[in-house]
Amino acid sequence: MMNNDKPIGIFDSGIGGTSIWREIHQLLPSEKTIYLADSKNAPYGQKTKEEIIALCMKNVDLLLQMDCKLIVVACNTATTNAIKELRAKYTIPFIGIEPAIKPAALNSKTQKIGILATQGTLISELFNKTAEKFQTTKIIEQVGHGLVQLIESGEINSPEMTELLESYLQPMIEADIDYLVLGCSHYPYLIPQIKKILPENIHIIDSGQAVAKQTLKLLEKEVGFTSKNNNQPIFYTNTNPSVLKEIVGKDYEVKALDF
Numbered sequence: 001m002m003n004n005d006k007p008i009g010i011f012d013s014g015i016g017g018t019s020i021w022r023e024i025h026q027l028l029p030s031e032k033t034i035y036l037a038d039s040k041n042a043p044y045g046q047k048t049k050e051e052i053i054a055l056c057m058k059n060v061d062l063l064l065q066m067d068c069k070l071i072v073v074a075c076n077t078a079t080t081n082a083i084k085e086l087r088a089k090y091t092i093p094f095i096g097i098e099p100a101i102k103p104a105a106l107n108s109k110t111q112k113i114g115i116l117a118t119q120g121t122l123i124s125e126l127f128n129k130t131a132e133k134f135q136t137t138k139i140i141e142q143v144g145h146g147l148v149q150l151i152e153s154g155e156i157n158s159p160e161m162t163e164l165l166e167s168y169l170q171p172m173i174e175a176d177i178d179y180l181v182l183g184c185s186h187y188p189y190l191i192p193q194i195k196k197i198l199p200e201n202i203h204i205i206d207s208g209q210a211v212a213k214q215t216l217k218l219l220e221k222e223v224g225f226t227s228k229n230n231n232q233p234i235f236y237t238n239t240n241p242s243v244l245k246e247i248v249g250k251d252y253e254v255k256a257l258d259f
């Protein structure tokens with residue numbers, strides 16, 4: 001088995017991708033991880049494709065300076081809009097994240113599933129290509145306007161968040177969905193809130209575990225595992241570190257960095 005002691009780089013348009021980092025860290029606790037929270041530019045979902053690609057390249061360039069061995073694009077909007085361009089420009093391996101339509105569509109009994117995602121993800125070519133493969137399933141799409149901003153502000157359990165979620169989820173419940181796909185890496189932090197609104201028969205799916213398994217596979221096949229133990233993760237944010245610190249916990253180092 002190959003050894004490679006370089007870190008795994010992970011970036012997102014803010015703190016949401018820590019839901020992906022958590023799954024990777026749980027599966028691969030010995031691997032060193034470097035996380036970039038580009039909160040200054042969140043949410044990516046309201047930006048143009050060109051703006052998203054430029055922001056992604058800025059993040060990748062920084063992670064390459066930090067000598068990363070592979071990069072996880074822990075953002076649905078970034079993956080669906082920019083992963084093709086990133087793979088064309090850089091030689092480092094990339095792992096992306098996109099809404100888990102496939103498992104939802106294949107397991108749905110009602111043949112109706114809901115997707116809660118950013119506008120940037122839902123209008124992307126990659127998302128629509130995936131959705132087209134499941135034409136027998138009715139996909140109810142909902143843009144999560146305002147959700148990322150509230151999460152980034154530490155307002156996960158606020159009355160405003162509850163009100164927004166109820167307005168987005170109620171039409172899906174009435175449409176008889178039995179699977180809800182979370183199409184943004186910020187949204188897993190809303191699962192406790194969402195569960196209070198959804199009936200018990202509606203299953204919630206996010207992509208975190210699938211991304212962690214793909215990371216393991218890539219390390220096995222072509223990148224290599226670290227030979228060291230207890231590598232402490234490092235988190236960087238280009239805004240106030242307090243919200244990110246609250247999300248990841250006091251055991252981890254969170255640094256402010258202008259990027």
